[in-house]
Amino acid sequence: MTQLATAGVSDRLHPEVQYVEPIYHTYGALTNFSGQIETLK
Numbered sequence: 001m002t003q004l005a006t007a008g009v010s011d012r013l014h015p016e017v018q019y020v021e022p023i024y025h026t027y028g029a030l031t032n033f034s035g036q037i038e039t040l041k
Contacts, residue, residue: 010017
């Protein structure tokens with residue numbers, strides 16, 4: 001079974017879609033985390 005990243009699946013199914021460049025910034029010492037997510041308004 002071939003594994004594809006989500007972006008790879010999207011590229012294969014919808015090649016006509018244009019994407020913007022990722023503009024991620026690191027604002028802390030952790031590169032990954034887990035836990036509950038909350039949305040602030």
